[in-house]
Every structure is written in structure tokens, then in C-alpha cells.
Amino acid sequence: MTGTRRVAVAADSPFGLGNLPYGVFAPPGGEYRIGVRYGDDVVDLAVLLDDSTFVRSTLNDFLARGPRHWREVRERVRELLTGPLPETAVHPVADVRLKLPVAVGDYVDFYASIDHATNLGRLLRPDGDPLLPNWRHLPVGYHGRAGTVVVSGTDVIRPRGQLRTASGTPEFGPTRRLDIEAEVGFVVGVGSEPGRPIRTEEFPVHVFGVALVNDWSARDIQAWEYQPLGPFLGKSFATSLSAWVTPLAALTEARIPLPGQDPEPLPYLRERDAWGLDIDLTVRWNGVPVAHPPYRRMYWSPAQMLAHLTANGASVRPGDLYASGTVSGPERDQRGSLMELSWGGTEPVEVNGERRAFLEDGDEVVLTATAPGADGARIALGEVAGRVRPAR
The missing domain is CATH 3.90.850.10 (Fumarylacetoacetase-like, C-terminal domain)
Structure with missing residues (x-):
């Protein structure tokens, strides 16, 4: 059974709840997916939100959903990060591979x-x-x-x-x-x-x-x-x-x-x-x-x-x-x-x-x-x- 744990982030962390930038990462041995940076960790949104649409190699599909969806996802993520997280959702930044977050058309x-x-x-x-x-x-x-x-x-x-x-x-x-x-x-x-x-x-x-x-x-x-x-x-x-x-x-x-x-x-x-x-x-x-x-x-x-x-x-x-x-x-x-x-x-x-x-x-x-x-x-x-x- 997958366990849970709380992620402690210092109050003065530049990557706290008020930030949460998006990126595309791959955990060791895993495929690329979308996550947010929280302190010194990357939180896997596919696992955190139980949503396979975040198993993507770029942010493009997520971006196309528009401001209402961006806002709903951000609010839900901020809410969940204050509680215990699935252990499989949390990866140290130092352990993951990062790639270009978007497919740049122009x-x-x-x-x-x-x-x-x-x-x-x-x-x-x-x-x-x-x-x-x-x-x-x-x-x-x-x-x-x-x-x-x-x-x-x-x-x-x-x-x-x-x-x-x-x-x-x-x-x-x-x-x-x-x-x-x-x-x-x-x-x-x-x-x-x-x-x-x-x-x-x-x-x-x-x-x-x-x-x-x-x-x-x-x-x-x-x-x-x-x-x-x-x-x-x-x-x-x-x-x-x-x-x-x-x-x-x-x-x-x-x-x-x-x-x-x-x-x-x-x-x-x-x-x-x-x-x-x-x-x-x-x-x-x-x-x-x-x-x-x-x-x-x-x-x-x-x-x-x-x-x-x-x-x-x-x-x-x-x-x-x-x-x-x-x-x-x-x-x-x-x-x-x-x-x-x-x-x-x-x-x-x-x-x-x-x-x-x-x-x-x-x-x-x-x-x-x-x-x-x-x-x-x-x-x-x-x-x-x-x-x-x-x-x-």
C-alpha cells in the first residue's frame, strides 16, 4: 500500500505555496509528466490529482485549457499541499530529469x-x-x-x-x-x-x-x-x-x-x-x-x-x-x-x-x-x- 507523508517547506522558501511553478520532469526510471515545484521537491500532478492528463511531455495541452482550468488546478493543488501527500507524488528536485516545459511553436x-x-x-x-x-x-x-x-x-x-x-x-x-x-x-x-x-x-x-x-x-x-x-x-x-x-x-x-x-x-x-x-x-x-x-x-x-x-x-x-x-x-x-x-x-x-x-x-x-x-x-x-x- 502506498504511504503518505507531509512535505515541510520553510515559510521563507522562494518556492512555497505562493509560487508553485509548473515544469515537465521524469523521476528516476520513469516517463515525463507535469509537476509543480514545492520547496526542494517536485510534486507529480498526475498522482496528486489522480488525473492522467498530466502524464504529458509538455505543458501545451494544459495551457490550452484556459484561465478557468488553470485557476481550478492551482487552487486544488494549494489545498492538497497543506495535508499529507502520496509518497509516490513527491520527488526531490535533485533526483529528476527536467526538460523544455513547452513545445515552442513560435x-x-x-x-x-x-x-x-x-x-x-x-x-x-x-x-x-x-x-x-x-x-x-x-x-x-x-x-x-x-x-x-x-x-x-x-x-x-x-x-x-x-x-x-x-x-x-x-x-x-x-x-x-x-x-x-x-x-x-x-x-x-x-x-x-x-x-x-x-x-x-x-x-x-x-x-x-x-x-x-x-x-x-x-x-x-x-x-x-x-x-x-x-x-x-x-x-x-x-x-x-x-x-x-x-x-x-x-x-x-x-x-x-x-x-x-x-x-x-x-x-x-x-x-x-x-x-x-x-x-x-x-x-x-x-x-x-x-x-x-x-x-x-x-x-x-x-x-x-x-x-x-x-x-x-x-x-x-x-x-x-x-x-x-x-x-x-x-x-x-x-x-x-x-x-x-x-x-x-x-x-x-x-x-x-x-x-x-x-x-x-x-x-x-x-x-x-x-x-x-x-x-x-x-x-x-x-x-x-x-x-x-x-x-x-
């Missing part, structure tokens, strides 16, 4: 931080206005490569591509300016119909939750190729996604007003109650904290990004991912990319006694984040880790 990357856009503008156009004329009128973005979105912990192979030389002609080889971008991603739940834009007020109907993203970038490949069409091979080789998706319901206390938008956006981007999220990120480079980007300073809101993404009639599907673009602040230690931190390589960062500008083979970058939760507690978003391996 991936869009935005450029929504005014501090990041200003920094890059000053680096790339030192004699001009750092913000291009369109920047304050629309959330600038590009369509990324969904097939190379990988789960946290996956190694990143140094990409190869065309690099500009001193003579002005290109050569082909491994990037010398491998970079990271600390971002916040939004996971679509309910899809939309082609030809029907999503209004800003419909955001909570269509978006399930939030997950950290590292959008790796090869700055030298990007610099040669991006004009006139934008990012391509300099971005498409890898985008790392957290194994855990934090539901929007866990981030109620993190909602804050936007810093302000001038000029007023066009009608389709306006919100009755425009809000952002008070999320604090940390970037660790080979174990050393080098930056603390503040998401609270983002210019464009999550709802505005979704509205713009679909404004031309483009549709979204369960599991689609869109990300904020690099999160940065006005101070040097708030910059969410190495391009900004090292100011294009001219101001190296000290990492374990070495002065560094961009990533070398063997380097590991880990992104973490926390946000206000209920009763003054902090909740954690699942980390994103990746180690650089040599070019093939």
Missing part, C-alpha cells in the same frame, strides 16, 4: 528596455540619437528561431559565421564576441484566430505565465549581418529557457505601474491599467554576480508586446514564447548583456581575477530572479543556466 524577441536600447544606441551610433524614431511608438521585435530554444542546463556550442575583418571583407569562423541577454519570457496559454488581433485587456486570457530567458548572441556575427533585415545567425543558434514556468497568478503582488510612456501610444497599445512586473534579476558569470537587471524599468508592458505581436493578424498558439529583450537599468551593474557591461569590450569586467569582456569556452552563465510574493515573502523564478562549449 518565438518572438522584443527590445522593450529603454535603458538597453539607449545603451546600444550610444555604442552603435555615438554621434546620433540613441533611440531610433520608431522606438517610443511600438515595441520593436523580431521573429526568432523556435527550434533552438533549449532548456536550462543545455550546453551552448560556440556558433560560427561571417565576421568582418579590418579590410572590410568577411571571413568565416567562430564568434569572438559571444554574449548573453538576460530576459523575461512570457508563455502563451490559449491561442488566437488568424486575422484577429489580441487586445491589451485580453492579455490574461491568453498568457499563462513567466519564465526566465537567456537569448545568447554572437555580437560580431550580428554586426555584419543585421543590416538591413535584422538579427539572424547571430541570434538563432541558441535561446535558453527556464525549466519552470511561474503562473501569472503567483505574480499578483509583483504588478507595478509602468514608468511612463511619452508620447502616448496609438490606441491599440493603450491600456486601462498599464502594468509591469517588479522582478529583480541576477547574472552570474562563472559564479560571480556581475549584474542585477531590474525588470521594473521596462518601457513596454507584457500586454502591449502581445497586442503588437498580433496587431497585423498574426495568431498565437499554446506554448508560444515571447521575450522582453535584454533587461537593463541606468547603472552599470544593472546592464543585462556583456556588450553593455563591458561597453563594447572597452571596459572589461573582473571575473575571478580576470578582466573579461565576452564569453570564452568553458564559461558558465546563470540567470536567477525573484519577485514580491504574498505576505512580504519573495518568490523565485526558475534559473537559466548554460555553459559554453567550443565551436564544432
Whole structure:
């Protein structure tokens, strides 16, 4: 007979009852299934809820069920976690295998931080206005490569591509300016119909939750190729996604007003109650904290990004991912990319006694984040880790 036990989680745990992020895991010797993280354990929802629909290798089917179902499941799980749990439902996080939580059909990357856009503008156009004329009128973005979105912990192979030389002609080889971008991603739940834009007020109907993203970038490949069409091979080789998706319901206390938008956006981007999220990120480079980007300073809101993404009639599907673009602040230690931190390589960062500008083979970058939760507690978003391996 299967026994039961209570799971003790500290009151200040960043993965307590107020959080409960969703992921896809496999216990030792078992098949993949959906669970929630609770403290240092993963709770198997198929066993806890006696529901075989949670024996799935992605969250997509669950996401498609919509907000009412998400709410009912969350409330039931929170209720059951306060009592004894079936022993077979509880697995230490350290013992399970985690995979990409969603099957990403489409991936869009935005450029929504005014501090990041200003920094890059000053680096790339030192004699001009750092913000291009369109920047304050629309959330600038590009369509990324969904097939190379990988789960946290996956190694990143140094990409190869065309690099500009001193003579002005290109050569082909491994990037010398491998970079990271600390971002916040939004996971679509309910899809939309082609030809029907999503209004800003419909955001909570269509978006399930939030997950950290590292959008790796090869700055030298990007610099040669991006004009006139934008990012391509300099971005498409890898985008790392957290194994855990934090539901929007866990981030109620993190909602804050936007810093302000001038000029007023066009009608389709306006919100009755425009809000952002008070999320604090940390970037660790080979174990050393080098930056603390503040998401609270983002210019464009999550709802505005979704509205713009679909404004031309483009549709979204369960599991689609869109990300904020690099999160940065006005101070040097708030910059969410190495391009900004090292100011294009001219101001190296000290990492374990070495002065560094961009990533070398063997380097590991880990992104973490926390946000206000209920009763003054902090909740954690699942980390994103990746180690650089040599070019093939």
C-alpha cells in the first residue's frame, strides 16, 4: 500500500505555496509528466490529482485549457499541499530529469528596455540619437528561431559565421564576441484566430505565465549581418529557457505601474491599467554576480508586446514564447548583456581575477530572479543556466 507523508517547506522558501511553478520532469526510471515545484521537491500532478492528463511531455495541452482550468488546478493543488501527500507524488528536485516545459511553436524577441536600447544606441551610433524614431511608438521585435530554444542546463556550442575583418571583407569562423541577454519570457496559454488581433485587456486570457530567458548572441556575427533585415545567425543558434514556468497568478503582488510612456501610444497599445512586473534579476558569470537587471524599468508592458505581436493578424498558439529583450537599468551593474557591461569590450569586467569582456569556452552563465510574493515573502523564478562549449 502506498504511504503518505507531509512535505515541510520553510515559510521563507522562494518556492512555497505562493509560487508553485509548473515544469515537465521524469523521476528516476520513469516517463515525463507535469509537476509543480514545492520547496526542494517536485510534486507529480498526475498522482496528486489522480488525473492522467498530466502524464504529458509538455505543458501545451494544459495551457490550452484556459484561465478557468488553470485557476481550478492551482487552487486544488494549494489545498492538497497543506495535508499529507502520496509518497509516490513527491520527488526531490535533485533526483529528476527536467526538460523544455513547452513545445515552442513560435518565438518572438522584443527590445522593450529603454535603458538597453539607449545603451546600444550610444555604442552603435555615438554621434546620433540613441533611440531610433520608431522606438517610443511600438515595441520593436523580431521573429526568432523556435527550434533552438533549449532548456536550462543545455550546453551552448560556440556558433560560427561571417565576421568582418579590418579590410572590410568577411571571413568565416567562430564568434569572438559571444554574449548573453538576460530576459523575461512570457508563455502563451490559449491561442488566437488568424486575422484577429489580441487586445491589451485580453492579455490574461491568453498568457499563462513567466519564465526566465537567456537569448545568447554572437555580437560580431550580428554586426555584419543585421543590416538591413535584422538579427539572424547571430541570434538563432541558441535561446535558453527556464525549466519552470511561474503562473501569472503567483505574480499578483509583483504588478507595478509602468514608468511612463511619452508620447502616448496609438490606441491599440493603450491600456486601462498599464502594468509591469517588479522582478529583480541576477547574472552570474562563472559564479560571480556581475549584474542585477531590474525588470521594473521596462518601457513596454507584457500586454502591449502581445497586442503588437498580433496587431497585423498574426495568431498565437499554446506554448508560444515571447521575450522582453535584454533587461537593463541606468547603472552599470544593472546592464543585462556583456556588450553593455563591458561597453563594447572597452571596459572589461573582473571575473575571478580576470578582466573579461565576452564569453570564452568553458564559461558558465546563470540567470536567477525573484519577485514580491504574498505576505512580504519573495518568490523565485526558475534559473537559466548554460555553459559554453567550443565551436564544432
